[in-house]
Amino acid sequence: MTQQLTFIGGGNIALAIYGGLLDAGYPPQSITVSDPSPAQGALATAMGLTWQADNASAIKTADIVLVCVKPNWVETVCQELQPALEGQTLVSVAAGVSTAQIAQWSGTDRVIRCMPNTPALVKTGMMGLFSNPSVHPDTCAAVENLLSSVGLTTWFDQESDLDAVTAISGSGPAYFFYLMEAMITAAESFGIEAAVARTLVVQTALGAASMAAGSEHSPNALRQQVTSPGGTTEAACSLLTEADFTALVTAACAAAKARSEALSAH
Ligand SMILES: NC(=O)c1ccc[n+]([C@@H]2O[C@H](COP(=O)([O-])OP(=O)(O)OC[C@H]3O[C@@H](n4cnc5c(N)ncnc54)[C@H](OP(=O)(O)O)[C@@H]3O)[C@@H](O)[C@H]2O)c1
The missing domain is CATH 1.10.3730.10 (ProC C-terminal domain-like)
Structure with missing residues (x-):
């Protein structure tokens, strides 16, 4: 079953991921981008995606929510999402923001953290992944499958390993x-x-x-x-x-x- 995806933040890394998904044949009608910037909205709608400027409304029909804003925006975004979360899994790409922080701010412990790198823009990215134990293995597999459209993925058992991933493949x-x-x-x-x-x-x-x-x-x-x-x-x-x-x-x-x-x- 195709997962309904919502990207919160439609900047560089979001564009790399949804661009890779579209190139791999992912249906555009299953992707929503929520970003206050009309320029990002125009980019998304030109590719057949749905654009929303309100984060909470944008995740209503989502299965997976990809949080692609700058790290200093993650707390605000999670608090906005909290009332609208009904079983969705959050996937954060924000550097240096822990799954515990995201769980605390959003009120859900279904959180996956991803450390990507810029070659994702040319589909040769390297992504380190860590999942909170509350995420169902099928959801982890679905997320891995999605992110594989822009590069290789590797799971880590310890969240602290993402600091090493940041130092090696992130930077x-x-x-x-x-x-x-x-x-x-x-x-x-x-x-x-x-x-x-x-x-x-x-x-x-x-x-x-x-x-x-x-x-x-x-x-x-x-x-x-x-x-x-x-x-x-x-x-x-x-x-x-x-x-x-x-x-x-x-x-x-x-x-x-x-x-x-x-x-x-x-
Ligand atoms: N780029 C990379 O290679 C890379 C690598 C590893 C990790 N990351 C992580 O990826 C995240 C995004 O980085 P990026 O390079 O894609 O940043 P970016 O290009 O600046 O994209 C972020 C987007 O989020 C929008 N935004 C800001 N506040 C928002 C809100 N409250 N709700 C929804 N959207 C909002 C921004 O709009 P405005 O421009 O109008 O503010 C912008 O379009 C960061 O947390 C970073 O740590 C990026």
Whole structure:
């Protein structure tokens, strides 16, 4: 049976998810978007969805409510939804907002928390999921199925693991962009024209990610395979090893995790 979905907030991440669902053949008449912005409403209605500006009215016929507003809006939104909740499951994508907080504000403990990332916009997202034990396994399976339209999903038993997910896949696209920036800077310093440098770097990143995704070998094994003794790759990787590249990246991820933990504590 097709689930009736309501997105509360129709911004970037909502658009990524409902866009992916529509592309996968999800019926537009089963999706409502609630957002005060007429621009988001116009976007949704142009795709055949129902637009509402009132959150409580928008969830009346919903089975699953996807809370896609900024974290500082979640409490207000949950309080608005509370009187209209009659068995719907809430799925929140808000960073740093716990299922306990959502349960407290909304009055329902049927809550799933999802940590997506921006590649969901191009259907290569990575989403960590945690469910409150009150959510029926069939509903968890339905939510997983919905979110799979924009990327891969993995469930976690401990909600605290979502801080690690935030640090790795949530913030991770920015780390790869940073590496790309650095390599483009290096290419330009060798006299390569900017547009060409960008193509060299982005296509290399895409190729490396595709190889890693499609291979049974670890990234370490893939790196060894392209590193000949005394060769060019070894010259670069030796320098990174001497500078303790792994320790630097681990410390950066730990800083992101600590920040996520601090935000979740409020
Ligand atoms: N973008 C990502 O890659 C990403 C990754 C991980 C997690 N998240 C989480 O996803 C959530 C949404 O992020 P986003 O990037 O999609 O934000 P966004 O583009 O700003 O979208 C949020 C939308 O919610 C609307 N809104 C504000 N108050 C509302 C209310 N009371 N009721 C209904 N709608 C309301 C906003 O309208 P106005 O613009 O008019 O205020 C906006 O259209 C955040 O909690 C974030 O932590 C996002």
